[in-house]
Amino acid sequence: FYAYVAFTAPHDPRMLPQEFRDYYHENLPPLPDNFLPLHPFNPGDAMLTIRDEQLAAWPRTEEVIRDQIAEYYGLISHLDGQIGRVLDALRASDHADNTIVVYAADHGLAIGSHGLLGKQNVYEHSQKCPLIFAGPGIPHGESEAYTYLLDIFPTVTALASAPTAADLDGADLSAIWSGEATGVRDSVFLA
DSSP states (O other): OOOOOOOOOSSSSOOOOHHHHHHHHHSOOOOOTTBOSSOSSOOOHHHHHSGGGGSSOSSOOHHHHHHHHHHHHHHHHHHHHHHHHHHHHHHHSSOGGGOOEEEEOOOOOOTTBTTOOSSOSOSHHHHOOOEEEEBTTBOSOOOOOOOOGGGHHHHHHHHTTOOOOTTOSSOOTHHHHTTSOSOSOSOOOOO
16 A cells, blocks of 8 residues: 655644644743854845745844744644554554655754744755655664655655656665665755
């Protein structure tokens, strides 16, 4: 079987149950180490006025950034519980031992890093995407290999022994966790 579950969190609109919002407002996470009230140089008006950058006034205050972080962490914690429900259902089925689970998400938000809020920038915190494969034959661990979301399709088809097109830009990532390769590319180009 193939199941695709499309969660909206942690993304706009930031709609989360009140208890998750309250938890992090009562237990405020720390500011990022690179918190700044203003971006250190003018990268051009477009980056400083686009989408998420309009959610708070300049200069950014610690109070506003802590509020944004609390909301974001609340979204992530709620999402974690929903993923747990899916995994619990899988474990209760007859398919847990032969199912590959893939988790991928959107780019991260700056939320105070470098004085920014959104992901419309080229800092590492806003360019990385979580990408997790788990299941039989996939060891626990992590890699620093350059991967991207376009690698999901060729990886899943290879794991399922299904045919795939030869001219894809994505790559099968299973060679990384099997130890056959340390990576599939030397760089990732992001706008």
